Amino acid sequence: MTYSFIIEPVAVQEFESEDELIERCKEWNLLPATATRVKTYQYKRQGLILPCEIVGFVDNVTVVIQFENKQQHCIHPAYLKEMQTAGFGQRASAADARTDDSPELPDEPAAAENPPEELPHKTTGTDSGAISGEIPAVPEANAAAETVTPEPPQKKAAASKKKPAVQLPEDKLAVTAVIKEFTTVPNHFSDNDDEVIIYEAVVVEGHDLGIEEVWSSHSATLKKLELNVGDKVSFEAKIVAKKLTQHPVKYKINNPSKMKKTDPSS
Structure with a gap:
């Protein structure tokens, strides 16, 4: 069913x-x-x-x-x-x-x-x-005015915003990156903010996605690695389009596994 x-x-x-x-x-x-x-x-x-x-x-x-x-x-x-x-x-x-x-x-x-x-x-x-609930009635005069309101400026704005979207693979990817920053973002359901990690110099094995920065939750599992800013890490994860609150980072890594520090010169 x-x-x-x-x-x-x-x-x-x-x-x-x-x-x-x-x-x-x-x-x-x-x-x-x-x-x-x-x-x-x-x-x-x-x-x-x-x-x-x-x-x-x-x-x-x-x-x-x-x-x-x-x-x-x-x-x-x-x-x-x-x-x-x-x-x-x-x-x-x-x-x-x-x-x-x-x-x-x-x-x-x-x-x-x-x-x-x-x-x-x-x-x-x-x-x-x-x-x-009831929907407030719209005065007929206002309704008539709305029907004749020209919309070309809105259409132009919508057309100008469209950019080619990054095609993200659905499978887990092999990724290397560098720890850029540890920060927090507001959590509306908790008294404490969520801890997150921002990564830079992102390289995805076998793909040219043009993604420079990603982020992830700073989970208890990742805290055990005792990561620091500047550490180079490798891991496997899915990358999804999800902007980090209050930060210009548009992509998130989900369920990172096999994460480990690597030689910065490698």
Whole structure:
């Protein structure tokens, strides 16, 4: 059985270990601070109660869950948390009935509102919970004025922005790079900022991607290597297009493995 409401992730960032999964769930308030193991969650929609598990994430406000039929679905962690409450279905069933048949309209102004916890604005294309509400009427005069507003400047701007996108291989790549900087970025779900590493002088074996800098989480596994600025490292990882918050680094390495320091002269 497949589910029609599914919002499939384009690229899933997998957890490096069960410990990282537990820590992330605590940051999303999906596990208590004292939890030592993961749990199975319930996805509720139109009378359905579907067991699911968290298998990854797209970004800090988009969790990827997987159902028993192996389908994966994007959802906001605060909305998933709300689904665990006993009274969730009484309010959400009417909203889900309105939105189930229109997955192609995530950008309409009143199609979905934020769940009770404050949501960042980046949840477009994520199951964030639809709450019924009225759309304010637009005065006829304003509507008429909008129909005659010329749009050529907008079209020109859109055309000028388009640049050839870097074609990123889907498989893991052999990469060498140099540690440029250790820094932090804000985490809206935790009192502490996320620690990250920025790499420069990136070389991908067998590919000319034109990528000069990448970044990754400074995970507990990487901390064991005791890396320093200027260290040259080699590793295997997937490279995905994901900009680092507050930094001009457009690409992220996912699930780096076999990382080790190399001779700077090599």
